[in-house]
Amino acid sequence: xxxxxxxxxxxxxxxxxxxxxxxxxxxxxxxxxxxxxxxxxxxxxxxxxxxxxxxxxxxxxxxxxxxxxxxxxxxxxxxxxxxxxxxxxxxxxxxxxxxxxxxxxxxxxxxxxxxxxxxxxxxxxxxxxxxxxxxxxxxxxxxxxxxxxxxxxxxxxxxxxxxxxxxxxxxxxxxxxxxxxxxxxxxxxxxxxxxxxxxxxxxxxx
Amino acid sequence: xxxxxxxxxxxxxxxxxxxxxxxxxxxxxxxxxxxxxxxxxxxxxxxxxxxxxxxxxxxxxxxxxxxxxxxxxxxxxxxxxxxxxxxxxxxxxxxxxxxxxxxxxxxxxxxxxxxxxxxxxxxxxxxxxxxxxxxxxxxxxxxxxxxxxxxxxxxxxxxxxxxxxxxxxxxxxxxxxxxxxxxxxxxxxxxxxxxxxxxxxxxxxx
Amino acid sequence: xxxxxxxxxxxxxxxxxxxxxxxxxxxxxxxxxxxxxxxxxxxxxxxxxxxxxxxxxxxxxxxxxxxxxxxxxxxxxxxxxxxxxxxxxxxxxxxxxxxxxxxxxxxxxxxxxxxxxxxxxxxxxxxxxxxxxxxxxxxxxxxxxxxxxxxxxxxxxxxxxxxxxxxxxxxxxxxxxxxxxxxxxxxxxxxxxxxxxxxxxxxxxx
Amino acid sequence: xxxxxxxxxxxxxxxxxxxxxxxxxxxxxxxxxxxxxxxxxxxxxxxxxxxxxxxxxxxxxxxxxxxxxxxxxxxxxxxxxxxxxxxxxxxxxxxxxxxxxxxxxxxxxxxxxxxxxxxxxxxxxxxxxxxxxxxxxxxxxxxxxxxxxxxxxxxxxxxxxxxxxxxxxxxxxxxxxxxxxxxxxxxxxxxxxxxxxxxxxxxxxx
Numbered sequence: 050x051x052x053x054x055x056x057x058x059x060x061x062x063x064x065x066x067x068x069x070x071x072x073x074x075x076x077x078x079x080x081x082x083x084x085x086x087x088x089x090x091x092x093x094x095x096x097x098x099x100x101x102x103x104x105x106x107x108x109x110x111x112x113x114x115x116x117x118x119x120x121x122x123x124x125x126x127x128x129x130x131x132x133x134x135x136x137x138x139x140x141x142x143x144x145x146x147x148x149x150x151x152x153x154x155x156x157x158x159x160x161x162x163x164x165x166x167x168x169x170x171x172x173x174x175x176x177x178x179x180x181x182x183x184x185x186x187x188x189x190x191x192x193x194x195x196x197x198x199x200x201x202x203x204x205x206x207x208x209x210x211x212x213x214x215x216x217x218x219x220x221x222x223x224x225x226x227x228x229x230x231x232x233x234x235x236x237x238x239x240x241x242x243x244x245x246x247x248x249x250x251x252x253x254x255x
Numbered sequence: 256x257x258x259x260x261x262x263x264x265x266x267x268x269x270x271x272x273x274x275x276x277x278x279x280x281x282x283x284x285x286x287x288x289x290x291x292x293x294x295x296x297x298x299x300x301x302x303x304x305x306x307x308x309x310x311x312x313x314x315x316x317x318x319x320x321x322x323x324x325x326x327x328x329x330x331x332x333x334x335x336x337x338x339x340x341x342x343x344x345x346x347x348x349x350x351x352x353x354x355x356x357x358x359x360x361x362x363x364x365x366x367x368x369x370x371x372x373x374x375x376x377x378x379x380x381x382x383x384x385x386x387x388x389x390x391x392x393x394x395x396x397x398x399x400x401x402x403x404x405x406x407x408x409x410x411x412x413x414x415x416x417x418x419x420x421x422x423x424x425x426x427x428x429x430x431x432x433x434x435x436x437x438x439x440x441x442x443x444x445x446x447x448x449x450x451x452x453x454x455x456x457x458x459x460x461x
Numbered sequence: 462x463x464x465x466x467x468x469x470x471x472x473x474x475x476x477x478x479x480x481x482x483x484x485x486x487x488x489x490x491x492x493x494x495x496x497x498x499x500x501x502x503x504x505x506x507x508x509x510x511x512x513x514x515x516x517x518x519x520x521x522x523x524x525x526x527x528x529x530x531x532x533x534x535x536x537x538x539x540x541x542x543x544x545x546x547x548x549x550x551x552x553x554x555x556x557x558x559x560x561x562x563x564x565x566x567x568x569x570x571x572x573x574x575x576x577x578x579x580x581x582x583x584x585x586x587x588x589x590x591x592x593x594x595x596x597x598x599x600x601x602x603x604x605x606x607x608x609x610x611x612x613x614x615x616x617x618x619x620x621x622x623x624x625x626x627x628x629x630x631x632x633x634x635x636x637x638x639x640x641x642x643x644x645x646x647x648x649x650x651x652x653x654x655x656x657x658x659x660x661x662x663x664x665x666x667x
Numbered sequence: 668x669x670x671x672x673x674x675x676x677x678x679x680x681x682x683x684x685x686x687x688x689x690x691x692x693x694x695x696x697x698x699x700x701x702x703x704x705x706x707x708x709x710x711x712x713x714x715x716x717x718x719x720x721x722x723x724x725x726x727x728x729x730x731x732x733x734x735x736x737x738x739x740x741x742x743x744x745x746x747x748x749x750x751x752x753x754x755x756x757x758x759x760x761x762x763x764x765x766x767x768x769x770x771x772x773x774x775x776x777x778x779x780x781x782x783x784x785x786x787x788x789x790x791x792x793x794x795x796x797x798x799x800x801x802x803x804x805x806x807x808x809x810x811x812x813x814x815x816x817x818x819x820x821x822x823x824x825x826x827x828x829x830x831x832x833x834x835x836x837x838x839x840x841x842x843x844x845x846x847x848x849x850x851x852x853x854x855x856x857x858x859x860x861x862x863x864x865x866x867x868x869x870x871x872x873x
Contacts, residue, residue: 093828093831093832096828139829203824203825204825206821207822207825210714210757211757211863211866213711214710214711214757215867224870227870230866234859234862234866237859238859241852241855241856241859245852248829248845248852249829249832249833
């Protein structure tokens with residue numbers, strides 16, 4: 050019943066309007082950043098920008114897993130990734146250039162930053178995560194909207210895609226070996242990223 | 256040559272990105288306002304929300320007509336309607352309800368208001384115009400974006416549509432009689448608006 | 462339970478994909494028609510093109526009202542207006558020009574035509590309705606998709622908007638007088654449509 | 668002057684409408700195919716679907732390079748890739764599953780197929796290309812629209828992205844070494860694709 054109420058509130062037009070507003074505002078800033086960087090460096094920077102809204106069922110599941118009741122209030126105050134935006138670029142140094150310009154946006158508040166590129170997760174997962182608050186005003190009410198921005202290379206995104214498909218399907222015990230193999234590929238992928246970036250830098254100096 | 260330069264600057268990606276941002280932000284507020292009013296009054300409020308960007312040729316023509324040089328700077332500082340947003344609703348009292356909620360948006364600055372419903376133009380044109388500044392921030396730079404918001408009833412919008420088609424085609428002398436006839440229809444249309452609104456109010460009291 | 466099943470089937474991705482395909486295909490033809498007519502007559506033809514998908518609840522309600530079981534199969538075979546597309550134009554002669562070009566589309570099958578402009582409904586409702594079958598092919602399967610296309614003037618659309626708001630709210634008895642009043646406005650609106658069209662024709666001959 | 672005329676014709680509303688129609692129709696089929704495959708295999712199939720329209724300048728350049736005059740007629744009859752659609756998926760066996768279902772569409776005509784995965788280009792470029800004709804009808808006129816559909820894995824797409832940035836910038840002589848290095852990476856990437864696919868198959872059998 051608590052979950053039915055949560056579902057209902059998460060489907061209300063006002064809630065959806067606000068979340069779509071956040072997405073279109075962050076995507077505007079990303080287009081400006083992409084324009085600034087691609088003009089400066091004379092090459093494409095962002096390969097793909099995607100967004101997703103977490104589904105009510107996933108919100109409930111994540112709240113319960115974290116030890117909270119699955120209420121609308123908790124989903125707003127306890128979760129950072131109801132709105133997720135992902136930027137995929139070719140080279141790992143571009144990841145940090147994009148993050149730097151996001152941090153310079155005076156109206157966006159940086160809440161937290163997690164660098165899973167320098168310190169990959171145990172699974173091998175790599176990405177840079179920025180948790181930000183985006184200011185929304187309606188009438189005299191200010192209501193910052195939280196968003197999780199993930200920045201990664203194409204190679205990291207490829208790894209995450211395979212990991213996603215392979216690891217959520219099987220029992221933990223069966224998965225052990227597949228996970229280890231995937232972890233090794235995570236290292237291979239880091240190396241390719243490194244080499245591609247060096248190749249680009251070599252060519253830039255020609 | 257000045258016009259070629261104007262064209263070029265008005266087609267730059269950064270300029271277009273900013274103008275599209277304004278449109279999506281005003282449209283977000285309008286959807287919130289529509290939701291608030293339609294929830295409160297238990298009926299549809301907005302019949303149509305449209306936007307348009309003035310074409311470079313129209314911008315140049317309007318600047319010259321007003322006695323300014325057709326430069327990018329003048330188009331930003333001298334014109335209010337490069338971005339235009341139009342809201343069409345069924346009843347004339349709704350026009351003022353929408354305007355009131357737009358004025359209450361703390362982050363939108365009301366620059367000017369022209370009530371062509373209380374005081375129609377000589378041609379018979381009726382609408383409520385709000386000129387507003389919408390705050391855009393990129394990095395540490397704040398750059399308010401001007402927009403003209405037109406609010407009118409379906410009947411006023413119908414009249415304006417006919418006026419638009421009929422009056423921009425012919426020589427001024429030939430048009431004299433057609434214009435007079437159109438002006439009369441403007442009065443007819445005001446009367447219908449009045450009667451439809453009264454009918455609605457009668458039904459609401461049942 | 463039958464209704465739960467209907468809801469489920471009407472929300473399936475495949476069903477929604479097909480219906481969205483129909484909408485985008487009819488809208489493509491309408492844009493081509495609008496282009497052909499506006500080029501020929503040197504004025505705007507279509508003021509507004511809208512689409513809507515009937516909600517599962519309305520589908521169930523309409524099937525039951527018509528004496529059918531609320532099943533997915535019945536909703537496909539017994540209803541013509543699950544997908545509705547509405548074209549609004551300024552003048553009533555344009556309504557027939559648009560219909561004529563729709564009938565000329567070799568790949569669209571005209572199933573039925575109802576002229577509620579020549580013969581308004583008892584309520585006063587005016588519009589031209591074309592029921593058409595649009596050919597959809599996936600692999601070797603051909604599956605025509607039914608759609609209801611409504612064509613009307615701005616004035617008829619205005620009347621329908623007021624009718625819609627006023628008449629679905631009250632008990633039948635209370636509504637009697639409001640309905641009669643609305644019916645009178647339907648005649649007023651026909652007259653205005655007639656006069657506006659004549660004014661346009663007069664100007665065109667100047 | 669010939670190029671000015673080409674530009675003008677390639678910007679005409681009718682031309683753009685038709686090309687956008689093709690894109691939305693192919694994307695509809697791809698969504699149906701994605702749905703069929705992901706339902707059957709219980710995993711995500713397409714990671715990204717993109718489209719692009721070739722710019723007038725690129726069309727003129729390509730025509731001249733191929734020894735044709737840069738006319739509108741030549742751009743329609745001599746070029747296959749004015750409209751390009753790209754599908755990116757995780758595994759190379761999925762590339763062929765998607766192609767197979769595209770070939771099964773009775774209303775799409777397969778004009779030509781080039782398998783640059785089995786036989787990579789000299790540069791190292793890998794992708795499967797299908798050239799198809801999509802049937803467009805307006806009134807009684809049938810006018811098939813040509814489109815180039817590229818299907819590739821994320822890894823191949825990554826390689827192509829780097830190749831694109833690196834190789835169009837420098838003089839041919841300077842590029843020699845960078846190209847050789849890139850060609851080696853093409854092999855590395857084939858190997859990763861192979862290994863990732865085998866890992867998936869192993870997990871599927873668990």
